[in-house]
Amino acid sequence: xxxxxxxxxxxxxxxxxxxxxxxxxxGLQLAEQGxxxxxxxGESTRPGAQRVSGEEELRxxxxxxxxxxxxxxxxxxxTMRAEVAxxxxxxxxxxxxxxxxxxxxxxxxxxxxxxxxxYVLMHWRGHSxxxxxxxxxxxxxxxxxxxxxxxxxxxxxxxxxxxxxVLDPGLGFAKRPEHAHNWALLAHLDRFADLGRPLLVAGSxxxxxxxxxxxxxxxxxxxxxxxxxxxxxxTLAADRGAWxxxxxxxxxxxxxxxxxxxxxSGGADLxxxxxxxVGRGGL
Numbered sequence: 001x002x003x004x005x006x007x008x009x010x011x012x013x014x015x016x017x018x019x020x021x022x023x024x025x026x027g028l029q030l031a032e033q034g035x036x037x038x039x040x041x042g043e044s045t046r047p048g049a050q051r052v053s054g055e056e057e058l059r060x061x062x063x064x065x066x067x068x069x070x071x072x073x074x075x076x077x078x079t080m081r082a083e084v085a086x087x088x089x090x091x092x093x094x095x096x097x098x099x100x101x102x103x104x105x106x107x108x109x110x111x112x113x114x115x116x117x118x119y120v121l122m123h124w125r126g127h128s129x130x131x132x133x134x135x136x137x138x139x140x141x142x143x144x145x146x147x148x149x150x151x152x153x154x155x156x157x158x159x160x161x162x163x164x165x166v167l168d169p170g171l172g173f174a175k176r177p178e179h180a181h182n183w184a185l186l187a188h189l190d191r192f193a194d195l196g197r198p199l200l201v202a203g204s205x206x207x208x209x210x211x212x213x214x215x216x217x218x219x220x221x222x223x224x225x226x227x228x229x230x231x232x233x234x235t236l237a238a239d240r241g242a243w244x245x246x247x248x249x250x251x252x253x254x255x256x257x258x259x260x261x262x263x264x265s266g267g268a269d270l271x272x273x274x275x276x277x278v279g280r281g282g283l
Contacts, residue, residue: 001037001076001200001202002030002033002247002250003041003246003248003249009044023040024068031068033251034251036244037095038068039075039246040093041077041097042058043078043080054084058087062088063078065088069242074095075095076120080108081104082110084113094117095166096120097246099173100122100124101122101148101165109154112160113158116161116164117164119160119163119164120166121152121155123148123170126174132174135174135179137179137181140184141188141191142178142191144185166244167197167198167200169185169189169199171186171206172203172206172207186201186203190241198243198248199241200246201234204248204249204253205226205232209229210226212234213226230249231256234247235256238261
């Protein structure tokens, strides 16, 4: 899953693809480089970010989703708003990537159920300006697992087919780098297998990588210099069965996924490493 942030303030590439034409061009480039899905978002969720209006979010993402879909790209829309998801699906999006897991907008589950699109349900404890205060865990793996299980049950009760759902442990969202919350989750991805759904891993360029790679004076490495570490994370996540990884720099990560797939199969299936969307519509 390649990332296109149609925002002026995203932590990694805010402003680079804020123009509609540049965002479309970037999405096509990511697809050419090996992205199976291009994830288009119009609202930054970096720590401390303030929300934009639904009207502004739609203005940013709808034309990008429509044009990429028209050109044959499998598009997901990164949104917490059912209204934005609805318009994006009408414009051609085939997956809704909801970092709030349906908590930010109670109408989201009904929208997903009605459309039958694939749905990424992420672990979430609050909006960006509040999530750091809520990163308190006695056992981060158990608590994230159980909260994802409960959210999945809630959206299924609201009519979502379990086959539509992809789970995301929410790396960086209410997870503190200094407490190694993200590393604990990555080390125990297998603990989520009993939930019976595919996993999306989204750690690309995030702060916990920069902190790991701090210099001798304990200064975190800049996110722009964390792409090699992201590739390592992708390789390990793919080897441990992640359904998809969400990344900013697609080509080396797509290569890593294919290497991990060939390694796991002992070369028995050299075409492995490219997947299909879940949901009633498929890819």
